[in-house]
Amino acid sequence: MRRWFPLTAVCLGTFMLLVDVTVVTVALPDMVRDLDASFGAVQWVVDAYALALAALVLGAGAVADRVGHRVTYLAGVVVFALSSLACGLAPGAQGLVAARAAQGLGAAAMFATTFALLDGAYAGRDRGAAYGVWGAVSGASAAVGPVLGGLLTEGVSWHWIFFVNLPVSAVALGLGARTLPAGRPAVGGRVDVGGVVVFAVAAGCATYALIRAAEAGWSDAVVWAAAGAAAVLLAGFAVVEWRVRQPMFDLALLRDRAFVAVLLAGLLLTFAAFAPLAYSMIWLQSVLGLGPVGAGLTGLPMSVVAFVVSAVSGRALHGRRPGLVIGGGLLCVGVGSAVTAVLVRGAAGWPALVPGGAVIGVGVGLATPALGAVAMSLVPAARGGMAAGAVNTCRQLGFAFGIAALGSVFAAGARGVLQARGVADAAGVAHAVAGGRVSGLLGAVPPEGRELLAGATRAAAVGGVRASFAVAAGVGIGAGLLVLGLLRAGAGGRVPGAGAGGDLPGDGGGGNKPGDAGVGSSRDRRTPVSP
Template sequence: MRIWGPLAAVCLGTFMLLTDITIVLVALPSMAESLGSSLSQLQWVADGYALAVAAALLAVGTLADLQGRRRVYVAGLVVFALASVACALSPGMGWLIAARLVQGVGAAAMFTTTLSLISTLYSGRRLGQAFGVWAAVAASASALGPIMGGLLTEALDWRWIFYVNVPVTALALAMTFRHIPRSTPHRSATRRPDVPGIVLFALAAGGFVYALTTSHSHGWSSAGTLVPLALAVAAFVAFLAVQRRGPHPLLDLSLFRRPAFTAAMLTIAVGEGAVYGILPYTSIWLQSVQHLAPIGAGLVVLPHAVAAALVAVLSGRWMPKPSPHLGAVLGLLLAGIGVGAEGFLGPGSGWPALVGGLALSGVGMGLVFQVAATLALGSVPAERAGMASGIYSTVEQLGYAFGVAVFGTLAVTTMTGSLDGKVADPAGAAQTLSGGGAGTLLTAVPTGQRATFDHILHAAFADGHNALALTAGALAVAGAACVCRLTRSPESTGKAMAGAPAETAGAVPTAE
């Protein structure tokens, strides 16, 4: 257990926090029925968690460098478990969203330390193998979340998707104390945290996602969208100014001068946003339109999970040959083709129409998870591992959060156009349909007209899902082209791999 014990402890936390991003997807209709909700509230249940993770990651990444990575990881586990209990006990949507935000903060403390712990605990061939195992866990967690959510929701209740975190957290804590050595702060730990940077970044990220999430209900030209968007832009500009001038910035902007590092950020952001950003709407289509049970909707995603996990493990065995440059470009390209293949649904299409695309996008994301982490951590000095891990994880979660928000707006807009002239209130019907309310719309129609109206709803949701999938596919392919251009020089990836943390020789000395 000297080699596998620490990795198992880290991967347990990774699996749990990433599962909680997607485990709620198949439970959204049950939550809406139990607590009552709008599409925006459902989006915030999925998006609020990812947004909280992204907003807190840079801060806790720096904190981990200063105070010790094991200490921050343990604190994150405890906060995550307590917030999970609060989620399970939620009496209403407001409580649930607030608890999900706190849960995201705990997840951030776990997430930002996982990659930096691996990069400092392992080196050489074992580092590649460790990244491969971690990438397999990350890929399978995101994709297996809907299956686990379906099982728990159908067999017990949606609240158990949160209760199950408690025993897993206890096991992760026990393994962490047993197998991960106590870490000590760096000498620079006396420096003060970048509080202005933390606040400004949280305001910018939150403002952007809030504006995108509510734009479909307020309209792009309304004050409810433009005001938070303007505040977010102002906060982001101020954040960049603070980072350039501060003596100890939260985000070292010079890291982005390294082509390999920038390519890693682009790879994971586009992959997460394109592939996983449309999954909430796929889940709603499967359950509210196709009438699958939660476990059935989860099982439809199983080919993606299996493909992503297998490819991540296998790619970890032959990295860095072929190069991480090739893996990043190929991963995004396959993910784009796969998710784009999901964009050809018709009114009579069933779940089998998605399986091929889901499997191919899983192959692509298995590569993306493996090579993006390798590029990110391998292109920075060891003393920047915590910050680099925080940036990587931040960009990953922001990619997902922006994907969910943007695709939600696109779904409502497309469905509104499809329903125009067919229903009295196309905008309102599109809001209800995209939020999982197909059954509600159908019961409001006289019995004799339900068959025709059901066909209209199937066609409208198919149009919306097709727009999402084709847009996501084009985005991923464009991302592949950009990554190819960024890493076209052999030096850009060669330096990345040569700069991989190597102060350990495959043994497990300290967590710093």
């Protein structure tokens, strides 16, 4: 039993950091009221954490390769716990957003080291089982977030969605310090500070452009200025990484088609599977009147299905082609989102979310454990932190971009419905609906017009949710087809984890050929490490 203690320590950290991505979604209406927050501030409470996690996890992986994976993980737990305390005590929206960003820093240090720690602790079939369990926890955590957030928000207050992290962090810290493999720093040298800073600012500019567009529209000059700055900074990041002696991210990894496919899958999986949840929660609470617990429980089918599928797939899918596993999972996410977009209509209530959510859970459960296992098999052991950081960066950027982009989609869908009904100031009302401020909006209307406006806001929210899930469906299906093409038969080996040596994704037509000295070459590939 003690052999699974390292897995338990890693899974506790993963559970906390991923739950905190979505745990605030059901608490947003309460936060809006308590903190007097605007629509943009509501998005930043979610995105400050997701963006900091996405922007810093790649740099954290590079640091971990230099100072040690266990040290980095434990430091991340400490930072996460302290910033969670600051979140719970935050007196206003600005303080909460700043504390959420600090949370993202701690989460990045934990997330960047998970794959390397599992690879160092387990081998053979145990490694496959460990990835399966970790994938189950990872896939279910984001869906459990709304349930846990609802229970705490309704039972105590939204502040406790952050305070609850403190005892869990204490257990993870104690267990990790005693049982995680100490290992040694994989590489030496300096940390690529320039790369970390440039990438973080670029990601921030891109997310700000999407959030600003949801409020001011795509014709706004500031939106295009921020988007342009993001593009320039990303180009600058590529130049920095090309010139620096020990880069945060080795651009040679992008020559491997299988690795590129894994990065795209991570980015688009979280966009399609989890970003629409934030807007469905606003619909359920501020329009349909569900409490935080009731709204959170609507995600339970997705959570349970994702957990079960991930736990089973770790061993059962060993030897399957990664294109079929990851691409098939993305297709399931797309189909599930399409089912939800079809069922949410008219006077539909929360049951309309259940069938599609279960299908999405199947997709999340299939794709999540395979992403980590395949990514780690494509790089040498010395670059495990870099590979894990790259994959998890894409996963969190997908969520951050998804929240921002679907904010525009939701508002546009709601505005279209309101305009069709002849509602004055359709854009303003649509933003109030998207920001969860329907009750305040109705309270400001004379009683004789309140019922008419209430019907219009209900229809507008349905239109926004349908539009959000329709876009998610397109993203999921398109991503699945893309990954199937990039990891088509003959180009992607087998899903690793339970075997030794040879069951690793190959290059096919996209990566380096055997004998090349590049990162993706056969000489660099990982082999199982005995615990």
